Amino acid sequence: MARPLRLEFAGAVYHVTARGNERRQIFREKSDYRKLFEILCQVKERYQLIFYAYVFMPNHYHLLVETRGANLTRAMHFIQTLYTIYFNRKYARVGHLFQGRYRALIVDRENYLLELTRYIHLNPLRAGLVHKVENYRMSSSRDYLGMRAGEVVNTDWILSRFSAEKQKAQRMYKQFCMEGRGITWDKIREKIYGQLIVGTKEFTQEIKQRISKVKIDREIPLCRKLKERKSKEEILTLVSNHYGISMDKIFKNKGGPRKMAIYFLRKYTDMRLKILSDIFGGLHYSSITKIVKRLEEKCKIDRRLSNILKRIESKI
Known part of the structure; x- marks a missing residue:
């Protein structure tokens, strides 16, 4: 662990x-x-x-x-x-x-x-x-x-x-x-960033600056994620390129690409749950959390899905 x-x-x-x-x-x-x-x-x-x-x-x-x-x-x-x-x-x-x-x-x-x-x-x-x-x-x-x-x-x-x-x-x-x-x-x-901070964007930025002065430990994924935040566009581009589909289809299709996009947007961007909910058609906060958790659990038993996630993550 x-x-x-x-x-x-x-x-x-x-x-x-x-x-x-x-x-x-x-x-x-x-x-x-x-x-x-x-x-x-x-x-x-x-x-x-x-x-x-x-x-x-x-x-x-x-x-x-x-x-x-x-x-x-x-x-x-x-x-x-x-x-x-x-x-x-x-x-x-x-x-x-x-x-x-x-x-x-x-x-x-x-x-x-x-x-x-x-x-x-x-x-x-x-x-x-x-x-x-x-x-x-x-x-x-x-x-x-x-x-x-x-x-x-x-x-x-x-x-x-x-x-x-x-x-x-x-x-x-x-x-x-x-x-x-x-x-x-x-x-x-909604106010939690990177599973580590509860605060405003300004406060989060201050904490991220503190983290940036700490040597990255590859065994500490939260440290890595906080240092490497991405934009919504970067994440959606990575997911759409991997699946060979347009960004529009990510939002229209309720399958794998959509869930993968939600997972990476939640993990690697500063987007709050409210914004994520809005861009995915009013998806409830708890549904977003469940999608992330279930994807993580499924990756433990589904090697193919785990490899897809790792391939996308390697480009972040």
């Missing part, structure tokens, strides 16, 4: 997600939630982290965290290792607790940190675990609403976006959360 790109620098903000192996529960009792919370308290001091939000769900957890030093990998290793040791000892089990490597997206603080705190705090509502955001105790939502003194999270930066008066800011933040109940990950996914 290719190693994920971990771009680390002082002041970076990350949205981290870790899931249970085979989507199994990573918390069985209330004491398990408390244990992970205790570990967050430890790692906060040990690695000088700033936590903006967290939520512990039955089979996964989310963190919004800023690193004062370039040390996310070490901090996450500390969290995952300590909790796995605790869990395995308590329940007399062996092996991996978490599903592969954790996911870490670099976040544009000024434009998307606020939105991501809301997304994280609304997870329990979307999952049907509670009817009110403040009723879920295994998240930082209660810290933001003034129902608990924050031991881990720093709420000041987010609340200051609403009002200088804390109680007023807390009320406004609660309203802000309620207004976002219909927002799904598909909506946020």
Whole structure:
């Protein structure tokens, strides 16, 4: 498995997600939630982290965290290792607790940190675990609403976006959360570039410039893709030339060329899902994501399809 790109620098903000192996529960009792919370308290001091939000769900957890030093990998290793040791000892089990490597997206603080705190705090509502955001105790939502003194999270930066008066800011933040109940990950996914960055085009360009100063590791495909972004026209030309068809036929035909074009446009351009949806006749965001995922899965068992993909990719 290719190693994920971990771009680390002082002041970076990350949205981290870790899931249970085979989507199994990573918390069985209330004491398990408390244990992970205790570990967050430890790692906060040990690695000088700033936590903006967290939520512990039955089979996964989310963190919004800023690193004062370039040390996310070490901090996450500390969290995952300590909790796995605790869990395995308590329940007399062996092996991996978490599903592969954790996911870490670099976040544009000024434009998307606020939105991501809301997304994280609304997870329990979307999952049907509670009817009110403040009723879920295994998240930082209660810290933001003034129902608990924050031991881990720093709420000041987010609340200051609403009002200088804390109680007023807390009320406004609660309203802000309620207004976002219909927002799904598909909506946020529109703002993700290269499976690595959540932010504006300007912020993405800034991060890409940081990446350009790093030696390319061929085992890290995301690093390569972020450095080698292509235009829509370049991708469509490559696909149409390979299949010997006009660009118009890519959009009219729902077969292989169309799926291949969607795959490469998603992987190698800066096009957001909304733009991709528009140029392919209003194709739903989730359908675009499924096409990419299914093509990747099919390539694992279909050598002919895999070779086609590699031939086109070699020209990018």
